[in-house]
Amino acid sequence: MKYVIKGNKHEWEVVIGLEVHCQVISNAKLFSDASAASGGTPNDTVSFIDAGFPGMLPVVNEFCVEQAVKTGLGLNAEINRKSVFARKNYFYADLPQGYQISQYDKPIVGNGYLDIELEDGSAKRIGIERLHLEQDAGKSVHDLLPGKSCIDLNRSGVALMEIVSKPEMSSPYEAGAYMTKMRSIVRWLGTCDGNMDEGSMRCDANVSVRPVGSSELRTRCEVKNVNSIRYLMQAIEYEARRHVDVYENGGSIEQETRLFNPAAKETRTMRGKENANDYRYFPDPDLSFPLTVTEELIERIKSEMPELPDERAARFIKEYGLPKDDAARLVSEMASADYFEKAAQVKGADARKTANLMLVELAAMLTDRKISIENVEIKPEWLGRLTALVEDGTIGLRTAKDLIIMMEDTRRDPDSLIEEKGLRQVSDTAAIEKIIDGIIEANPSEAEGYRAGKEKLMGFFVGQVMKATGGKANPGIINKLLKEKLSK
Amino acid sequence: MNQLTELTIAELSDGFGKKKFSPSEVTKAYIENMAAHREYNAYITETPEEALSAAAEADSRAAGGRRLGKLDGVPLGIKDLFCTKNIRTTAASHILENFIPPYESTVTKKLLDAGAVFLGKTNLDEFAMGGANITSYFGHTVNPNRRKTDNAEVITGGSSGGSAAAVAGKLCAGATGTDTGGSIRQPSSYCGIVGMKPTYGRCSRFGIIAYASSLDQAGPMTRTVEDAAIMLGYMAGFDEKDSTSADTAVPDFTAALNKGVKGMTIGLPKELMEEELNGEISLAWKEGREILEKAGAKFTEISLPNMKYALATYYIIAPAEASSNLARYDGVRFGLRVDGKTLDEMYELTRSAGFGDEVKRRIMIGTYVLSAGYYDAYYLKALEVQKLIRRDYTEAFKTVDAILTPTAPTTAFTVEESKAFDPVTMYLQDAFTVPVNLAGLPGISVPVKTASDGLPIGLHLVGRHFDEETLFSAASVLERR
Amino acid sequence: MDKKETQHIAKLARLRFDDDELTNLSEQMTGILKWVDMLQSADTSAVADISGEEKPLGTRKDEVKTAGLSRELIKNAPEPYEHFFTVPRMVE
Incomplete structure (x- = not known):
C-alpha cells in the first residue's frame, strides 16, 4: 500500500526522517547532581552548574551514559567505545551557558535499526543513524510579568537522548509506527518514560518529496516539536502536500525550520535558512577526554536487557499459540505483557482464552474507567482463574464479565465472589x-x-x-x- | 619596613610553630603594607576583617600546638579569578563587578582548609586575557620594581599581575595565580618572584573563572622556590568536580628541593639559540646554564621544530574556547545587565558595556575561527599543530629531564610603551611560555638576576608531565646561585 | 576581514560596535588572522599517526545532592522576580 500524493502533473512520494528526543530516566541531571525530576518551585532543582555560573564545570552522570548504551543496544546499534561531548553555541534565554553540551561528530551510539509493521502486516526495517546525549534547556514563562519573560531552569541540564533515523520512512503511517515502536522500546528498557504529553519524548520530522520512482533527495524542511503521534502524522501529511503544491506550481522549497499548528493542522515558517544559526560546534574542553564505554559495561548492560517487545511477541505466538494480533497488542506495554504471562500461568487457564478475556473484557473495563493496566486492582492470577472457571463450566462468560467489574470494585478473588453471590452456573x-x-x-x-x-x-x-x-x-x-x- | 612581611612562608611557618610571632601579628603587618602601597593597585578587593578573624583562629591553633600544617596562619593573596564564597569575585571585569559567588573554588577551599589567611582578591587582566595587567577594569597594576635608568613606573606583566605585585611588594606572603599562556610565569619574571605553572590537571579548575579551559591551570606565586613547593602541595590534587583534573598522587614537593641537579640532563632548544634575543636576557640565560652546570647538570641541544607555531596556535585555541566560555555573561542570572527592548538587544548592550576591548577582541577572533567555513582552516588546523608541538616535547623529553629558556623576551616595560604595541607584538611577550600550556607541561619561572636597568629577569624551566619535582630541584639550584 | 564580515561575527557573539570601532576591529582582526595564517605552512599530514595518551573521561554517580537552591541562585540576578530570572519579553 504505497503512499502516493497525486498532483496535477506527477505522482509524488514522501521521504521522512525523524529526530526523536527522549528524556533519560535518571535521578540526577546529565552533568550535575541536581534532581532531574520535573515540576516544583521554579529554579529549585538547579545547581550552579546547570545555571552556567562562573567557574562551574560539568561532570558526566555515569548512569545517563548507561541508559544511552542500553537504548543503543535496544535499537540494535553500534556502541561507540569512544565518543566526544561538543558545545553547540547559541544565545537564548533558556540556555544559561550560552551553549548546549551535546555530541556532534562522535556520538555514543552509531548505526542501528528498528522494525515497524505496515498496514498490510508486513515488516519494514527503518535505519537509525545515531543516538547522542545532550542537555535539555530551561523554559520561559511569558504571561507572569508585563514586558518580561520569566526563566525557570529546572529542566536545564536534564539528560536527553537524541535519536536520528535515516530518511527511510515513506508515509505518515510509517512515521507514526516508528514513533510508536520507539516509544515502546524506550519504555520497555526503562530509559525514557515516553510521555509525549509532558514533553519527555518529542519529535522533529524532516520531510521532503520526490516524483514516484525517483531516488533523488530534494530539499527538506524540518517540522519542529510535534508532541503527539497523531500530530506527527498530520504534520507530515500537510508538509508533504505543501511541497507537492509548490513544485507543481513551478516553485522551489527552501530549507527551513517549521512549526506545526495542531489547531489549523498546518505548518508555518519558524526560521528560514538566512536565519539559520551558526552553532560553532567544537569539542567541549571541560570534558576533553573521550567518553569511554568499556566492553565490561556493554556486557553487563546486555545481561540486564529485558526481552524486547518483538522478541516477546514472537515467544507469545510460539509458546502460547496466540494469534499475531493478540500478541502484538499484549506487548504494546511491558505491563500488559507481564500481566498476561502471570494470568496465563494459572492452572486450567487456556492462554488464548486468557488473552482474549484480557484484551476484550478487561480492556473494556479499563477503557471505561480510564485506568491503566499498572493500576488495575484485579490481580493477574484472578484473571487466569476466571478463564479457568469459564473453561470448566463453573460460570458463564456473562458472569465472568460481571465478575471483572466486581473484582475491581471489591478487590477480591473470583472464587469467593462466586460463593458469596451464588453465581455458580446451573448445569443440572x-x-x-x-x-x-x-x-x-x-x-x-x-x-x-x-x-x-x-x-x-x-x-x-x-x-x-x-x-x-x-x-x-x-x-x-x-x-x-x-x-x-x-x-x- | 616591617620585618615580619620580609619572611618567607617557610620562615613564617617555623616562627608560628615556635611561637616567635602569631598569625594575627603577621596578618596585621600585611594589612598595614597593603594600605601603605595602594599605588601598586595589586588588590581589587581587600578583606582585612575576614583575614583578621581567620588569623585569630590560626592563633589559637598555634597557641594550642594544633597547627594544620605549614600554611596555617600564612597570609595569601588570591587572584580575583578564583571564586571565593561570599567574597566578591570580579575577574577584573565590569560585567562581574558585583558578583558574589555562593561557592568556593576547590583550590581556595584546599588553602582555607590548610588554615591559610586570605588578605584579598588580587588584580589581573580582565578574564585573564592579557600579558601586562593593563586590561583590568579596575586599572593596571604597578610593578614594585622601578626602572633605574629613567625611574619609570613599569607594568607587572599579566595576567596574574596583581598577585605578582603583591608578592614582590610584600603585600602577601604568597599568592595564587592562573596560567593559560604564561600568566603566572611571565609576571613572576617581570616582578622578580617565583611562579610555578603545574601540569595541566594537577590543580582543579572547579570554581576558577574560565578563560581557555583546555589550557588554564592554577599555580603558586611566591618569593622562593621552597615556598612554591609548599603552596603547590596544598593546591594540587584530584577533584571529582573537574573532569580534567588528574587522579595522580600529589608528592611531597618540598622533598625535591635539596636533591640538586647532579646527573640531570637539561635541554636548550636550538630554535631559540639561533634567534636574536635581547642581549641581557641572553646573558641571563647563559649565566643560568653555568650555575646549573657547576652544580652537576649536563646540557644538550634539543629541537622543538614546531615551537614557532605555538603563539599562532594559542591565539586560535584560546580565543575559540574563550568565545564560548564567556557566552554565559549575558545579563540574565548574575553580573551586569543593560536593559534592552528585546532579548538580543539586552545581550548586546550588556556584553558591549560589560567587556573591555581586549576581551571583545578575543571573543571576536574566537567566534570567527569557529564559524562556518573557517573551522577547518583555523581551529582544526590549530588542534593539529598543537599535536605536533606536544610530540616535539615528547621527543625532547626522551633525552632530557628539563628544558631551560628565558621566561620572557624582555624585562618589564611601561604602560605608555605597551600602548604603542599592536595586539600581535603584545602577544609575542608569551612566546616562551605559551608552548608549555599547549603541551600541558609544568613550567616554573625563577628570578636569576637584575638587568642593568634594575628590572628582574626570570628563567624558565619546563618538565615532563607530572614531574614538577625535577623543576623544584633545578629551580632551587638556580635560585641559590 | 571587511566591516560586513566583522559585523556578522559581532552579531553571532552578541557584541555591538559603532562604525569607528568596527573599522578599527576589522583592521586588527585582519592583522591577527594574517599572522595566525602562518599555521597553513605547518605540515600536519602525519598528525593522525600521533598517538597521545588518552585518559577516559571521569564520571559521577547518579546521585542527587543539590536541591532547594532557588534563593541562592537568584541572589546575584540583576532582575529577579519571585523564583525566576527575567529577560525582556520574548514573544509578542
Missing part, C-alpha cells in the same frame, strides 16, 4: 428441564410459532430461561434442552 439438566417445561407451558403461542418455523423465537425462550435462572444456567444445556422440547 433436571432442574433446567423443569424450568423449561414451565416456560413452554406458560407461552403456548410462542411454542406453536416456533414449531411453525419461526426459529427466531428460540432467542425469546433462551432469554426467558436465563431470566428464570438468574443468568446462571449453562447456555449450552439450555439450547440443547430447548431444541429437544420444542421440536416435540
Whole structure:
C-alpha cells in the first residue's frame, strides 16, 4: 500500500526522517547532581552548574551514559567505545551557558535499526543513524510579568537522548509506527518514560518529496516539536502536500525550520535558512577526554536487557499459540505483557482464552474507567482463574464479565465472589428441564410459532430461561434442552 | 619596613610553630603594607576583617600546638579569578563587578582548609586575557620594581599581575595565580618572584573563572622556590568536580628541593639559540646554564621544530574556547545587565558595556575561527599543530629531564610603551611560555638576576608531565646561585 | 576581514560596535588572522599517526545532592522576580 500524493502533473512520494528526543530516566541531571525530576518551585532543582555560573564545570552522570548504551543496544546499534561531548553555541534565554553540551561528530551510539509493521502486516526495517546525549534547556514563562519573560531552569541540564533515523520512512503511517515502536522500546528498557504529553519524548520530522520512482533527495524542511503521534502524522501529511503544491506550481522549497499548528493542522515558517544559526560546534574542553564505554559495561548492560517487545511477541505466538494480533497488542506495554504471562500461568487457564478475556473484557473495563493496566486492582492470577472457571463450566462468560467489574470494585478473588453471590452456573439438566417445561407451558403461542418455523423465537425462550435462572444456567444445556422440547 | 612581611612562608611557618610571632601579628603587618602601597593597585578587593578573624583562629591553633600544617596562619593573596564564597569575585571585569559567588573554588577551599589567611582578591587582566595587567577594569597594576635608568613606573606583566605585585611588594606572603599562556610565569619574571605553572590537571579548575579551559591551570606565586613547593602541595590534587583534573598522587614537593641537579640532563632548544634575543636576557640565560652546570647538570641541544607555531596556535585555541566560555555573561542570572527592548538587544548592550576591548577582541577572533567555513582552516588546523608541538616535547623529553629558556623576551616595560604595541607584538611577550600550556607541561619561572636597568629577569624551566619535582630541584639550584 | 564580515561575527557573539570601532576591529582582526595564517605552512599530514595518551573521561554517580537552591541562585540576578530570572519579553 504505497503512499502516493497525486498532483496535477506527477505522482509524488514522501521521504521522512525523524529526530526523536527522549528524556533519560535518571535521578540526577546529565552533568550535575541536581534532581532531574520535573515540576516544583521554579529554579529549585538547579545547581550552579546547570545555571552556567562562573567557574562551574560539568561532570558526566555515569548512569545517563548507561541508559544511552542500553537504548543503543535496544535499537540494535553500534556502541561507540569512544565518543566526544561538543558545545553547540547559541544565545537564548533558556540556555544559561550560552551553549548546549551535546555530541556532534562522535556520538555514543552509531548505526542501528528498528522494525515497524505496515498496514498490510508486513515488516519494514527503518535505519537509525545515531543516538547522542545532550542537555535539555530551561523554559520561559511569558504571561507572569508585563514586558518580561520569566526563566525557570529546572529542566536545564536534564539528560536527553537524541535519536536520528535515516530518511527511510515513506508515509505518515510509517512515521507514526516508528514513533510508536520507539516509544515502546524506550519504555520497555526503562530509559525514557515516553510521555509525549509532558514533553519527555518529542519529535522533529524532516520531510521532503520526490516524483514516484525517483531516488533523488530534494530539499527538506524540518517540522519542529510535534508532541503527539497523531500530530506527527498530520504534520507530515500537510508538509508533504505543501511541497507537492509548490513544485507543481513551478516553485522551489527552501530549507527551513517549521512549526506545526495542531489547531489549523498546518505548518508555518519558524526560521528560514538566512536565519539559520551558526552553532560553532567544537569539542567541549571541560570534558576533553573521550567518553569511554568499556566492553565490561556493554556486557553487563546486555545481561540486564529485558526481552524486547518483538522478541516477546514472537515467544507469545510460539509458546502460547496466540494469534499475531493478540500478541502484538499484549506487548504494546511491558505491563500488559507481564500481566498476561502471570494470568496465563494459572492452572486450567487456556492462554488464548486468557488473552482474549484480557484484551476484550478487561480492556473494556479499563477503557471505561480510564485506568491503566499498572493500576488495575484485579490481580493477574484472578484473571487466569476466571478463564479457568469459564473453561470448566463453573460460570458463564456473562458472569465472568460481571465478575471483572466486581473484582475491581471489591478487590477480591473470583472464587469467593462466586460463593458469596451464588453465581455458580446451573448445569443440572433436571432442574433446567423443569424450568423449561414451565416456560413452554406458560407461552403456548410462542411454542406453536416456533414449531411453525419461526426459529427466531428460540432467542425469546433462551432469554426467558436465563431470566428464570438468574443468568446462571449453562447456555449450552439450555439450547440443547430447548431444541429437544420444542421440536416435540 | 616591617620585618615580619620580609619572611618567607617557610620562615613564617617555623616562627608560628615556635611561637616567635602569631598569625594575627603577621596578618596585621600585611594589612598595614597593603594600605601603605595602594599605588601598586595589586588588590581589587581587600578583606582585612575576614583575614583578621581567620588569623585569630590560626592563633589559637598555634597557641594550642594544633597547627594544620605549614600554611596555617600564612597570609595569601588570591587572584580575583578564583571564586571565593561570599567574597566578591570580579575577574577584573565590569560585567562581574558585583558578583558574589555562593561557592568556593576547590583550590581556595584546599588553602582555607590548610588554615591559610586570605588578605584579598588580587588584580589581573580582565578574564585573564592579557600579558601586562593593563586590561583590568579596575586599572593596571604597578610593578614594585622601578626602572633605574629613567625611574619609570613599569607594568607587572599579566595576567596574574596583581598577585605578582603583591608578592614582590610584600603585600602577601604568597599568592595564587592562573596560567593559560604564561600568566603566572611571565609576571613572576617581570616582578622578580617565583611562579610555578603545574601540569595541566594537577590543580582543579572547579570554581576558577574560565578563560581557555583546555589550557588554564592554577599555580603558586611566591618569593622562593621552597615556598612554591609548599603552596603547590596544598593546591594540587584530584577533584571529582573537574573532569580534567588528574587522579595522580600529589608528592611531597618540598622533598625535591635539596636533591640538586647532579646527573640531570637539561635541554636548550636550538630554535631559540639561533634567534636574536635581547642581549641581557641572553646573558641571563647563559649565566643560568653555568650555575646549573657547576652544580652537576649536563646540557644538550634539543629541537622543538614546531615551537614557532605555538603563539599562532594559542591565539586560535584560546580565543575559540574563550568565545564560548564567556557566552554565559549575558545579563540574565548574575553580573551586569543593560536593559534592552528585546532579548538580543539586552545581550548586546550588556556584553558591549560589560567587556573591555581586549576581551571583545578575543571573543571576536574566537567566534570567527569557529564559524562556518573557517573551522577547518583555523581551529582544526590549530588542534593539529598543537599535536605536533606536544610530540616535539615528547621527543625532547626522551633525552632530557628539563628544558631551560628565558621566561620572557624582555624585562618589564611601561604602560605608555605597551600602548604603542599592536595586539600581535603584545602577544609575542608569551612566546616562551605559551608552548608549555599547549603541551600541558609544568613550567616554573625563577628570578636569576637584575638587568642593568634594575628590572628582574626570570628563567624558565619546563618538565615532563607530572614531574614538577625535577623543576623544584633545578629551580632551587638556580635560585641559590 | 571587511566591516560586513566583522559585523556578522559581532552579531553571532552578541557584541555591538559603532562604525569607528568596527573599522578599527576589522583592521586588527585582519592583522591577527594574517599572522595566525602562518599555521597553513605547518605540515600536519602525519598528525593522525600521533598517538597521545588518552585518559577516559571521569564520571559521577547518579546521585542527587543539590536541591532547594532557588534563593541562592537568584541572589546575584540583576532582575529577579519571585523564583525566576527575567529577560525582556520574548514573544509578542
